Amino acid sequence: MTKKYFGTDGIRGRVGKEPITPDFILHLGYSAGKVLAAADWHLMQGKRPTVLIGKDTRVSGYMLESALEAGLCAAGVDVILSGPMPTPAIAYLIRALRLQAGIVISASHNLFEDNGVKFFSAEGRKLPDEIEHKIESGIHAPIETKPSAQLGKVQRIDDAAGRYIEFCKSTFPYHLDLRGLRIVVDCAHGAAYHIAGHVMHELGADVVTIGVQPNGLNINLECGATHCATLQKAVKQHHADLGIALDGDGDRLMMVDKNGRIYDGDQLIYIIAKHRQQNKMLTGGVAGTLMTNLAIEAQFKKMNIPFLRANVGDRYVLEALQEKGWQLGGENSGHIICMDKHTTGDGIISALQVLYALRDTNKTLAEFLRGVSLYPQRLINVKTPKPFNFSANKAIQAVREEAETDLNDKGRVLIRASGTEPLIRVMVEGESKHKINHWAERIAATIQTASNS
Structure with missing residues (x-):
C-alpha cells in the first residue's frame, strides 16, 4: 500500500497542504490513470489497464469513489467497482482477477468523519516507489480527457464477497472445522459486515454477529477492534467460547475469550508463532514493531525464535518480512501479517490462524498464553x-x-x-x-x- 491520503475531518481534511476535496480526488484518480496507462510493465497485448476500487462503509466513500472513477476513466483506464469490501479483500481480488492495480477508500480504524486512499499493485502489494512518485507528481497537472472512444468503462463485480469468503476459508486446514464453537464476530459496522460471519459459519461455528448494520456514520463507533468492551459484553451475554473483533476495513484483529479477557496483536502473534514452531511450520522468525511488548520478545528468545523490531506501521513490518524471507509479523494494534496466506495484513485470515492453533491443540487462548505476562x-x-x-x-x-x-x-x-x-x-x-x-x-x-x- 502507498501512503494514505488522510482527511482529519472528512472533506475538510488535508494531505500536507492539500485539502481532501472531490476535485483533489478527481485529479488523484486522473494522475494514477495516466501513470498506469503509460506503464509498460502492466500492458497486456495492448489492452487498457483495469483498476479495482473498493471502499469501507463510511458515507464519504460514495463521493470519493465517484471522483476516483471519473478521474481514471478520463485517463482511459477501465474500472471495476466492488462496493464495500475489506482492504485485504481488494488485495486478493486484484490478483484473482489479474488486474493492474487496486484502490481502497478507507480510513481504517478511524471514525466516519475521516477517509483516505490506499493503492495496491497487481501483486496485491504496495505500488513500486517509482510509480507512486509519478502519481504524486502529476496530481496538479490539468485534466486532458481522452476522446470519447478511448474513455475508460466501468462495471461492478457482483460476486466479490463470495470470492473472498472462499479465499479466506481456503487458508484454514481442510481436516479441521469450527463445529462446537460459539463465536461472536464484531465487524465494527465496517467493510467486513457481510463477510466475516459467513466465513466462520461456513467453517462450522455457531456465529453471533454484531456491528453489522452500517449506516455510513457508525463505523468503528464504540465497537470493533478499537473498542472491545462491546465484544466482551456480547461474548458473556451469548455464553460464547470466544469473540473476534475487526476494525472498519477488516485488517485489524483483537480476540476475547469466554471470560471476557482481551488478547491483542502481540499475544495473537505469539500463539500463531508458538503453534507453527511446535509443528515445524515457522519459517525464520517473527517481525514486530517498536511497540511490541518486551515480554513477548523475551519469550521468543527463550523459544529460540528470531525476532526483530520494525518501525511502527504494517508497511514497515511487511518490508522487514520481505527482507528476511520470514512469514509472520505484526503489531500489538492487531495488524497481523501471514505472508504464506496473503500479501497483506488480514483480520479474518489472522483469526483463522489463531483458531487453527486452538483446534489443532484443543487449547484455549489462555492456555496458550500460560506463563506469559505482558509488561505494563x-x-x-x-x-x-x-x-x-x-x-x-x-x-x-x-x-x-x-x-x-x-x-x-x-x-x-x-x-x-x-x-x-x-x-x-x-x-x-x-x-x-x-x-x-x-x-x-x-x-x-x-x-x-x-x-x-
Whole structure:
C-alpha cells in the first residue's frame, strides 16, 4: 500500500497542504490513470489497464469513489467497482482477477468523519516507489480527457464477497472445522459486515454477529477492534467460547475469550508463532514493531525464535518480512501479517490462524498464553503546537536517560512523533507499574514544557 491520503475531518481534511476535496480526488484518480496507462510493465497485448476500487462503509466513500472513477476513466483506464469490501479483500481480488492495480477508500480504524486512499499493485502489494512518485507528481497537472472512444468503462463485480469468503476459508486446514464453537464476530459496522460471519459459519461455528448494520456514520463507533468492551459484553451475554473483533476495513484483529479477557496483536502473534514452531511450520522468525511488548520478545528468545523490531506501521513490518524471507509479523494494534496466506495484513485470515492453533491443540487462548505476562505499558500523547525536534532537546534526553537507568534491563522508553497528527507519543514499559507511570508522566511533562517554550 502507498501512503494514505488522510482527511482529519472528512472533506475538510488535508494531505500536507492539500485539502481532501472531490476535485483533489478527481485529479488523484486522473494522475494514477495516466501513470498506469503509460506503464509498460502492466500492458497486456495492448489492452487498457483495469483498476479495482473498493471502499469501507463510511458515507464519504460514495463521493470519493465517484471522483476516483471519473478521474481514471478520463485517463482511459477501465474500472471495476466492488462496493464495500475489506482492504485485504481488494488485495486478493486484484490478483484473482489479474488486474493492474487496486484502490481502497478507507480510513481504517478511524471514525466516519475521516477517509483516505490506499493503492495496491497487481501483486496485491504496495505500488513500486517509482510509480507512486509519478502519481504524486502529476496530481496538479490539468485534466486532458481522452476522446470519447478511448474513455475508460466501468462495471461492478457482483460476486466479490463470495470470492473472498472462499479465499479466506481456503487458508484454514481442510481436516479441521469450527463445529462446537460459539463465536461472536464484531465487524465494527465496517467493510467486513457481510463477510466475516459467513466465513466462520461456513467453517462450522455457531456465529453471533454484531456491528453489522452500517449506516455510513457508525463505523468503528464504540465497537470493533478499537473498542472491545462491546465484544466482551456480547461474548458473556451469548455464553460464547470466544469473540473476534475487526476494525472498519477488516485488517485489524483483537480476540476475547469466554471470560471476557482481551488478547491483542502481540499475544495473537505469539500463539500463531508458538503453534507453527511446535509443528515445524515457522519459517525464520517473527517481525514486530517498536511497540511490541518486551515480554513477548523475551519469550521468543527463550523459544529460540528470531525476532526483530520494525518501525511502527504494517508497511514497515511487511518490508522487514520481505527482507528476511520470514512469514509472520505484526503489531500489538492487531495488524497481523501471514505472508504464506496473503500479501497483506488480514483480520479474518489472522483469526483463522489463531483458531487453527486452538483446534489443532484443543487449547484455549489462555492456555496458550500460560506463563506469559505482558509488561505494563503507559502511553501518553503530547500535543505540540508546531513541528518539534524532541531528539535535539537536552532536557528531554536527560530525563529519558534517567528513566532508562532506573528501569535498567526491566523496561524501556520509546519516544516518537506521530505520522499523521501533531503529537509526540511517549511509551514507557516495564515490570513495575508504579515506575512506568512515574516516568511516562514526567517525560510527557518535560516534552510539553519544551515544545511550548
